[in-house]
Amino acid sequence: MMRSRKAIQAVAAVMLLSTFLAGCAGSNNNGAATTDNKEGNASSTNGQSQTEGNGNAAQDQEPVTLKFTFWGSPQEKTAIEQATKKFTEKYPWITVDAIHIPEADYDAKITAMVAGNESPDLGYMHGELADPWQKEDKFVNMFELLDNDDELKREDFLDYIWFKSSEDFAYGISTAGETFGLFYNKDLFDEAQLSYPPAKPGEAWTWDEFVEVAKKLTIDQNGNNATEPDFNPDKIRQFGVSFETWHGPIHATVINNEGEWITKDGKFGFSQPEATEAIQRLADLINVHHVAPSPVQMKSIPSQAVALQSKLVAMSMHGQWINLDLGAAKVNYDIGVLPKMKRSVPMGISGASVIYKSTKHLEEAWLLTKFLENPEGSIDLYRDGLWMPTMTKWYTDPELVAKWAENNPAHPSGFKDAMMNNLLNNGVPNGSYYIKNFSKINAITFSGMDEVWLGKKTAEQAMKDIEAKVQPEIQGRYDVTP
Template sequence: MKRLMKTTIAFILMLMLTVLPACTMSDSAKDLNSSAKNEVGKSGESITLRLTLWGAPNEISVYKKVIANFEAKNPNVKVELQSIPTDYDTKLTTMVAGNDEPDVAMMESGSIALPLAEEGKFLNLQTFLEKDPDLSLDSLVPNITYSSEVGNIIGIAPGPESYALFYNEDAFKDAGLTAPPSKVSEAWTWEEFVEVAKQLTLDNKGRNAADPEFDPKNIKQYGVNIGTFWGAYSNFIYSNGGDFISADGKTFALNQPEAVEALQKLADLVNVHHVAPSPVQAKNIPATNVALQTRKVAMVVDGQWNSSSLADTNTNFNVGVLPVMKEPVSTVVCGMFSIFKSTEHPEESWELVKALIDPEGSIDMLTYGTWMPSLKTWYTEDELVSKWTDNLKSRPSGYKDAVIDVMLNNSHQTPTGYVKNFNKIMDVVTPALDKVWLGQQTAQEAMDAIADKAQAQVKGRRDLE
C-alpha cells in the first residue's frame, strides 16, 4: 500500500505541476503531502496495535472497555489485547529477545522497564507530552512518570497508589481511643503512634502491651502490622530524611543515620514494644482486609489499593494519615504504560496510552477502590473528585485528607523509579534486614555488614540533572 501511495502521489504531483505552472515545486509538494496525510487520517488506513498487560479479571474488564471506546473513536485502529497473568516479565523479555515486541506494554519500573529502557527499547514520552494539546507533564499527578534519564520519560502510570494507615474503627472504640488523624497537620508523631499501638495490642487474657502483666508470647490482637516489604518501610525512611542512596547517586545510604534510625524504630515495634508481628509471626497474619476484619491487627500500614478488598467485607474500617518521624511522606508505587521504539505507529500508540490513563475510562477501577487517578484535576476539582469518592464504602471519611491530599502534597517517588540497579542493591539488603526484623542484629550492625557489597551495586540516580 505504501508503494502504491507513493506512485499515486508522484503522478498527481506531476499533473499539478503541468496545470499549475504558477506554483513552485516546493509549494506543490508541501500542499500535496499535507492533503495525503489528512486523507489517511480521514479515511483511516487500517492498522493494528498490540497491547500487553497484566491484571486481575476486574482490571482486564476495564481495559476491554477502554479499548472498545478507543476503537469506536478511532475506527481505523484495532487493538489486540494480550493479557499475561503470570510470569509477565519473563514472557515479555522472551518476546523482546525474539523481536516480537508489542506496540504498548504495561511495565513495572524496577524489574523490567528500566533495564529495557537502558537498552533504548522505548520511545521518549516527554516529546509527546510537550506537543500534546490535551495532556502535559504539569497535568499529571506528581511521581507517576518514570524516566531512564532526566528528560527521557519511558512510562506513565494509569493508576497510581500511595500508602496510608488503615484501621478497624471498632478496635479503637473498644479500647476507648480516639481514631487516627486523617489530616497531615494533625498526624501522630512516631512516639504517639507507638503508645496507641501498645493500647491496641492485646494478649490472650485481654491485657494490652502497656500492662506490666502483658504476655508478648500470646498475642491475640496486634496493634499494627507494617510488613517487611521495601515499599512499606520506605515511607518511614523518607519521613526521617533518609534514602536508599545518597543525593549525588554515588553512595549506599541505608547505613546512614537517618535510614538506620527509621529501620531500627520499625524493628523495635516487633522486638521491643511487641506491638507488631515478626516475620515468623506474620505468616499467621492474613491479608490486610481479613486481618482487620478478624481483628488479628487493629491498624495496618499498606497501599490504598486495599480500599477495594476492605469494601468487600463488613469491616468497619477507615483510613488515617501515616505517623510522622520528621516530615509527612507517602511513597507512590504504580505500574506504567510504555511505547516500544519498534512500533510502526507511534502517534496511534500515544493516543492509546492517553486513553489507558484517562480516569473517565478507568472509572470502575477508581470507584471500586483499586486505583487512584493520574490527572491532577481529579484531585482538585470538586466535581471530578466526587466521581470517585462520594458515597462509596471504598472511600471512607478519612480518605480525602489521608490519601488524596497526601498524594498531591506529600508524596515521594518509588525508589525503583530513580535508584539505578535497585533490585541488585536490594538483593544484598533484604537478607540483612531479615536479621533486624528478627532482633538478631541492630539496623546499624546489619547495614554496616553489607555496606561494601551494596556499594558495589550502586550505579547512580536517574533524577540528577
C-alpha cells in the same frame, strides 16, 4: 496495584536472563521487524494519524490488536478488563488482548515473552526491570509522544510521576498516583474505645503515640493487650499493626525520618543514622513491642486487606490500592496519615506504564495509555479505589473529584486529607523513579534485611554490612545532573 514481597523475589530469576535479552532483536508479536523513525521511536505501520474518532473514522481504520500485560488482585483484573472494554467501544477498530499475570510471576513471564519475540505492545512494568531494560532502549519516549499530542501536555500531570533517564526522556509514566497511609478497622478502635488515627498531616501521631495505640490493639488469646503484664506475645490473635518489608513501605518510613536510600552525592543513605533509626523502629514493632507480625508470621496471614477485614490486624501501613478490596468488601474502615518521625509526608510510588519500541501500533498504544491515565474514560478504576489520578485537575476541580473520591465505599472520610490532598501538596518520589541501577541496589539492600526483621541484627549493623555490597553498584541518581 503495587507488589508484595513475593513479587520482588522473582527479580533474581529474571536477572539471569538479562544477558540473553540484550541480544534479542526487537520485534512484534508475529516477529516482524520494527521500523524506527529518525528520533528512534517505533513507527506505526498504519501510516496515518489515529484520532479519537467517531464511527465514520473507525470505518476507515485497519483492525489492530494490542497486547497489554498487567498484574493485580481479582478485583483489579475485573476493573482493567472493564476499562479495556470501554476503550474498544470508543475505538472499535482496536482490540485489546489484556493479559493478566500474577504479580509474583510477572517479571519472569514478561522476560520470557520478550526473549521469545512475543513482546507486549504496552503494559505494566516493575521499576526493578524497567531500569535495566530502558538502558537497552526497549521503551518509547513518553515525553516525545506527549509533546506531539494535541490534547495533553506535561504540565497536566503530577510532577513526580515520570520514570526518566534524563530530563528529555521518560521511558515510563506512573500507572497511577499511589501512596502509603495508615488503614484501620474502625470496629476494633470502637471496641477498644480509642480515638481514630488523624487524617491531617499536621495532626499526625508521633511515633511513640502510634506505638502506644498499637499496643492497646494487640490482643493475645486470653484477651490481654500488649500494655498488660499478663500479655503473651507468643499467643497473639489480633495484631495492632502490620507492614510489608519490600522497598515501598520501608522507604516511605525512612523518608519520614528525613533519610534517603541513595544520597545525592552517591552514598548508601540507608546506613546513615536517619535511615537506620527508622528501620529499627519498624523492627522494634515486631521484636520489642510485639505489635506487628514477623515475616514468618506474615506467611500465614492473608493479604493486608483481608487481614483488616477479618480483624487479624487493627491497622496496616499500606498502599492506597487496597481501597479497591476494602471498598468491595464493605469493610468498616478509614485511613489516617502515617505516624510522624521528623515529619509525615506521603511517598509517591507506582509501577511504570511503558510502550515497547517493538510495537507495530505505536499510535494505538498511546491511545490506550492516555485512556487509562485519564479517569474520564476509565472512571471505575479510580472510583472503586484501585488508582488515584496522575492528572492534577482530578485533585483540584471539585466536580472531577466528586466523580471518583466522594460518596463511595472505597474512599472513606479520611481519604482526602491523608492521601489525595497530601499527595498533591506534599508528595515525594520513591527511589524507583530516580535511582540508577535500581534493580541491583534494591535486590542487594533487601536481601540483607531479613535478619533485622527477625531480631538477629540491629538495623545499624545490617545496613553497614549491606553498604559494602551496595556502594560499588551505585551509579548515581537520574534527578542529579552530573
